[in-house]
Amino acid sequence: MKYFELKCKAYIKQNIELNDSFDILSSYINFSFLEDEKLKKSHGEKGFKNYCFGNFYPIEKDKVYKVGNTYEFIIRSLDEEFIYKLQRILRENINNSYLQVLQATKKVVKQFFISELYTVTPTITTVKDENGKSIFWTVDKDGDILKLQKQLQDNLLKKYENFYNEKLEPTQNFIQLLEIKNQKPQSIFFNKKINDEKYIKVRLFGNKFKIVPNEDEVSQKLAFVALGCGLGEKQSYGGGFVLGKGIK
Structure with a gap:
């Protein structure tokens, strides 16, 4: 067993409150799926998606991710092809009003x-x-x-x-x-x-x-x-x- 991880470094284009951050990241990832026909099809199907993601970190004390700063977030999946495709898409700098991914580094983790x-x-x-x-x-x-x-x-x-x-x-x-x-x-x-x-x-x-x-x-x-x-x-x-x- 293995899982595959993308550590993403994101540049923030406008202030994001913590309560809005999950929705913004979720929408960003979902929009990425539209750039690949297979991801787009699987996203539209019912059932488990076999991926998860963490929020921006580090968290600011006032719970606002600041414009002009960079933060990291992680996407994981059991599906290597999914991570490979997503890495390629994110590197193409998807246009978004809230953030821009500057770097997406892949990591493979074997069962431990x-x-x-x-x-x-x-x-x-x-x-x-x-x-x-x-x-x-x-x-x-x-x-x-x-x-x-x-x-x-x-x-x-x-x-x-x-x-x-x-x-x-x-x-x-x-x-x-x-x-x-x-x-x-x-x-x-x-x-x-x-x-x-x-x-x-x-x-x-x-x-x-x-x-x-x-x-x-x-x-x-x-x-x-x-x-x-x-x-x-x-x-x-x-x-x-x-x-x-x-x-x-």
Whole structure:
């Protein structure tokens, strides 16, 4: 197993507030897909996209990314061809009113033993409440940790099976220890198009976790998938971007 990463250096053309940054980056990446017929087709299809991205860093104290400064962001995928195509497109300097990618450096990461995972963007997870209605999992709204862990594992299993076209047979949940790092839900905002003239701002609620995965083969594969294409849902909006510690 491998994942492929693009570390992008971006020049900021106008101030970007933190609450707008996920939507701006998501839109920028989505627009890039239009420059390649295969990416354009896959983007329009339903199902897992097998990529994730992190927000601009470093974060400014006032939570505003400043015009004239450069920041980095990372895009990851299990799909090498996807990363290769995206690298080529980004190097062609897509015209955008908010940012311009100056550099996109590719990195290949082979599977390694993962001792800890840390989510650096909110992990979005939907579960069913007692009435069968889908809700975002938060401590206040649900609070069932075992339900959360099952949902996170089921999502990773589907991502693995979708990309590798084979099933895994876990004997336990891949999570040995889960620690919620936020005191209140974390948010991702994006603009949803209603018609040609109108947009509404949508708010996704999530959490940031520290996860210690189990050491068995299946658990380690699922932890690696979390690194390669995100933990939880809404990766195309920036959800569930993960960093890992371990032995390489």
